[in-house]
Amino acid sequence: MMISRSRLMRQIQTLAFAAHETALYLDGHPDDRRAIAYYNMQNEKLADAVAEYEKNYGPLTANGFDGDGSWTWIRGPWPWKYEANADVQ
Amino acid sequence: MWLYDKKLQYPVKIKNPNPKYAQIIISQLGGPDGELAASTRYLSQRYSMPYDEVVGILTDIGTEELAHVEMICAIVSQLTRNLTMDEIKRTGFDTYFVDHTAGIYPVSAAGVPFDAKYIGVKGDVIADITEDLAAEQKARVTYDNILRLIDDPDVCDPIKFLRQRELTHFQRFGDALQVAQRNMNSKNFYGYNPAFDKVKPAGAMRK
Numbered sequence: 001m002m003i004s005r006s007r008l009m010r011q012i013q014t015l016a017f018a019a020h021e022t023a024l025y026l027d028g029h030p031d032d033r034r035a036i037a038y039y040n041m042q043n044e045k046l047a048d049a050v051a052e053y054e055k056n057y058g059p060l061t062a063n064g065f066d067g068d069g070s071w072t073w074i075r076g077p078w079p080w081k082y083e084a085n086a087d088v089q
Numbered sequence: 090m091w092l093y094d095k096k097l098q099y100p101v102k103i104k105n106p107n108p109k110y111a112q113i114i115i116s117q118l119g120g121p122d123g124e125l126a127a128s129t130r131y132l133s134q135r136y137s138m139p140y141d142e143v144v145g146i147l148t149d150i151g152t153e154e155l156a157h158v159e160m161i162c163a164i165v166s167q168l169t170r171n172l173t174m175d176e177i178k179r180t181g182f183d184t185y186f187v188d189h190t191a192g193i194y195p196v197s198a199a200g201v202p203f204d205a206k207y208i209g210v211k212g213d214v215i216a217d218i219t220e221d222l223a224a225e226q227k228a229r230v231t232y233d234n235i236l237r238l239i240d241d242p243d244v245c246d247p248i249k250f251l252r253q254r255e256l257t258h259f260q261r262f263g264d265a266l267q268v269a270q271r272n273m274n275s276k277n278f279y280g281y282n283p284a285f286d287k288v289k290p291a292g293a294m295r296k
Contacts, residue, residue: 013099020153021257027145028264060095079095080163082170085102 005057006087012053012060013088015046091152098156099250101163103243108182110239111168112198115185117235117251118161119195119203122227124251128154130208130224137212137284142268147221150258157251162193164247213282214269221262229255 003011022039029035050060058072059065065073077084117123131151138144169182169191177186184200195203209220232252236245274280 009096010100013096016094016096017098020149024146024149024153024257024261025264027149028142028261028268030142061092063092073095079097080101080159080166082102082104082167085097085100085163088100088102 002056003052004087005053008049008053008057010088012046012049015042015049018042019046091155094156097160097163098153099160099247101160101167101247103164103167103241105241105243106170106172106176107168107180107241107244108172108176109180110241110244111165112180112182112185113238114161114168114235114244114248115165115193115196116198117228117231118158118165118193120197120201120231121207122224122231123195123197123203123207124154124157124161124228125195125203126207127151127224127228128158129205130210131221133208133210134217134221137210138217139214139283140268140272143214143218143265146261146265150261153254153258157254160247160251164244165193166191168244212284214273214284215266215278217284218262218266218269222259222266225255225259225262229259 019039019042022035022042026032026035026039050064054060054064054066058075062073065071079085118125120126128151131147131154135144135147135151138147172182172191177183185196188194197203209217211217211220229252232248232255235248236252239245239248270278273283
């Protein structure tokens with residue numbers, strides 16, 4: 001079953017947040033093995049969610065474009081628009 | 090270099106436009122303790138920072154602040170969408186409107202344009218990191234004041250997220266200060282500036 005765009009976006013935001021938060025901690029504690037394991041786990045889940053999103057709803061980075069039709073990178077709504085966030089729970 | 094991620098760090102979905110709120114919140118874009126100042130400060134301080142851990146913290150927090158610039162702009166932009174001329178005049182938004190229409194220009198709530206005077210890059214390890222600690226607290230206070238002035242939950246939700254990030258960043262700059270002090274002379278942190286001095290000057294170790 002295909003996950004809705006808004007649910008997948010929220011998943012990506014959550015996973016990216018966890019990975020980023022851990023990265024900030026690791027910057028100051030680079031030898032914390034448990035934190036590195038947690039970072040890797042979140043990052044793997046994030047990569048899966050991003051791949052799923054990009055396959056169904058278009059690229060999240062310009063490098064994420066994967067197609068031979070039209071250049072979908074420019075397709076809105078862009079993230080700051082109400083419509084892009086309205087149904088994100 | 091940087092690569093744009095086509096997403097907000099945290100959702101911004103404001104049902105009801107309110108130009109008065111926009112005029113207050115824009116301070117966290119172009120004001121003295123805003124996100125633009127934060128990003129510029131941290132990313133600029135990297136070049137003289139001698140410790141890899143601290144360079145990492147400055148790079149990653151400075152980058153996150155760019156995402157906060159975008160969130161503040163999303164809030165201001167959603168609060169000023171579909172305005173009527175009557176709303177613009179009634180709410181006092183006319184003084185901003187006359188110069189910028191509904192475009193987003195970095196100013197403080199009082200209308201003062203963004204200024205590099207808001208940031209410090211001293212090229213000294215302790216001076217720069219303690220500036221960053223203070224900056225996070227000042228931004229936290231501004232978010233507290235915004236929350237005192239605003240009662241729309243759609244607006245407060247992303248503002249609370251941003252406020253919480255100031256606390257986390259304060260913790261991380263605390264890590265940065267510890268890393269720096271570990272690398273410096275514990276008997277006299279001010280004996281020499283490892284961001285500039287190639288060799289410890291004679292007498293640096295003296296109390």
